[in-house]
Amino acid sequence: MSKQYDIVVVGAGNAGLSAALHCAKEGKKVLLIEQHNLPGGCATSFVRGRFEFEPSLHELCDIGTEEDPGEIRQMMEEYGVKVDWKPVPDCFRIISQYTDGSPMDVTMPSGKQPFIDQMEVYVPGSRAKMEEYFELLEETMAGTAYISASNGHADSAVLKSKFPNLLRTGSYPVKKVWDAIRLPGKCQDIMSTYWGYLGVDMTRMAFIHYCNMFMKYVTRAAYIPTHTSHEISNAMAERFRELGGEIWYNCRAEEFLFDGDRLCGVKTTMGVVDCSYALANINPDIIYARMMPKELIPEREKKLSAARNHNYSARMYTVYVGLNKTAEELGIRDYCIFMAGTSDSAKEYRDILGGYDSNNFTIFLCSNVANPEASPPGTAVGFFTSMGNPDEWGNLSQEDYVALKNKYAKKFIRMLKERAGIDIAPYIEEICVASPWTFARYLGTPEGSVYGYETAEWDGMMARMMMLNSDYPIKGLRPIGAAGPRGDGYSSAYVCGQLMARLALKDLREEGGEN
């Protein structure tokens, strides 16, 4: 029997968009439904007064130059998606404390050699170790690329001969590997900075995962779209449409429908849609708990969920500011300033989850430093990012909500003034605070988390990739997004969507004739 659609993609977040594009490009009849009135999920924008705000993207790794494109630039080119990218100067500035208690204020450039050179300035005598370290990183990267390309069927003989150091280090947490190669403590402290982008501290994050992100940011530099991440999402959605895809906005999937144990459709707020396959940009706990028949959920999936025990990562908190002075006038020279209580990432992670009193972690980003077109002449635009505690935001009454949002905002604005000497308070023309409630509202993710499940310890990225064919064995339905094998982040989500779309098409081919 022919279905209305070959594939329904539920959720036009980053993974949903790449999945939909992939399926449409392969000639499938695809419907993309999205509960909000525009695509992107986190990768969106909103307008207040004369400002258009970027809600989530700090920087996108893996774009690379036109001459030497990274994975995401290649993907966008393959799908025919056009985005005007702007490079981000430097990797980061971090104002914090070394683990020995001494003050840290360092700015790291991008590019392998400049990074090593600058590290030598901050940590004299580190050069030889850093060079050795980069060698390990490069091998690990190459090995990961091989494993990713193998769709869960990596050949261990190849791994052993070509990527022995990946095998020796990959399963260990970052901190263990650093200690094993005797990387100087201050180098470790400085390189711990990016932990927040993965939402897991260095004592529990697999080296292989960190390595991938770190190398992409450092060696390929980072990019942002000229007109907020809505530019990317909209370009993807429009291209999907050109390829024959259909999009229904303000349409929510309520239930996945089954014929026996095989998916046959999706019940939505705009009616029932018949389809052969669904790719759901939805957290698996939500799919299983609310959107499909309980009796079809395998025991192992219940155990997987219980093992994860609602351990979601990065319940976001952000403050968006439109300022009536230029970045230069305000003394903002850095694109991205990390401010942390300590460079001990495990302590920092606990402190963030401890709530308001102990949370001293925020990243301030000013788009204009990388992109003069980010806001009208004479103004600047930027945002603070931190994370929330699920109980603090969960046990909060409606009446106390604005006060807590603003208390955090005041703290972070004050931190920027005290630590970096940048006083934005008198120049705020527009301000908007988004809490875990806001992310829960727009994304529907558990507790407003945006990173899916913690990619820590036993549930790291590589282990998930290796078990790609064991998790989520529902016929005709695959979850995609940050909860998937690649973990969080824009690039990971794009890659995850593409990967899962490939697997879905493979499933359909294998089932053949059945539909």
Next chain:
Amino acid sequence: MPLKVKVGLIGALDMLKFKNMSKVREAAIQAAPAREITADYAVNNNAKALHPDYQRLVLSEIVEHPAAGAKTFVFENADGGPLAYFRAGQYLSLKLKLDGSALSRPYSISSAPKDALAGRYELTVRANPGGFAADRLLEEARVGDAFYASAPQGNFYYEELRDPRSILALAGGSGITPFLSMARAIADGTEDFNLTILFGSRTEEQILFRDELDKLAENEKIRVIHVLSDEEKPGYEHGFITAELVKKYAPEEYSLFICGPDAMYRFLDGELKKLALPRRNVRREMLGVTKNIAAHPDFPVSARGASYSLAVRQGPNETTVPASAEEPILVALERAGLTVPSRCRSGECGWCRTKVISGDFFAPAEHENRRWADRSSGYIHPCVTFPLSDMVLEVPGEYIGP
């Protein structure tokens, strides 16, 4: 010498450990209980309570303001329990079904935020010459009638992170409603700022909420100055609200908040220039689109009086509706009885964001609030966009109502 990293004591065990990653993971999974999967989160429930898709209201009381030609409609939660909380100054998009049209009107909430938690909102509606929905509401709404409304919306509220401690409010007629809510919120301790209201009415008799405003003004943080345009009486300011009047009552440092009829905004545009306030200190509540669009200097003369046809796709449904060049596209969709998204009706909130597949349109610059990528790829806000040819549109769904 090639790099050889060892993390454990014997390198070979590290390799084994790597290969065993999936076994370790499987063991962790198998060690967990096969319990029922749940997905009920306090954070998400809080967000849903603050931002429901829609609210079902029942009209429980009507308070008449005969001299002002206005009525206050008191609504309760039709399903019982609290209504969505809000920030004083926000509005509701009230959904109406009139003569086969499914339309909406944005009304500022005049009750205090605390009342919402007790399941109660108040909206005050004033007769509006040529105003289709307001007049019908005033004539026909009865206690017991059921309505759908959006969650509270909008950014017209005091923000301690941005505003000085004092707000100077310029209100015209029923434009008092957001400020009444603010004053009530200050009086009950929900909000903490100083509020001076310059309230323009035609005559003393037509002043809305006169008694309550006088009573609220006993609070040291609240001050109300009545400005009568059509009467000269002792104890009142006379004429329009001018820059001079603003200066007379302005505290040292303040943000100006303005809510009133079209004519008031037009007059104030000139007056505001004299005040030379930075943009960060001026907020306007814009609920509605430019009237008489055919007289707009950028509106093409050839389109005056023209009628077109709009082919509309909404999810799985397709239909064709007639449209006039002089009415926003949203109005044409509503008149055809389509349930389409709309909230602010002034281009600001973007909720009606719609894809133009083909056709020409006029989008007046004063309502331009679209995202850059939307402007560049044929998206419009139909509440402030006028058709200039036959069009094909793709409109999002709307959650409100059955």
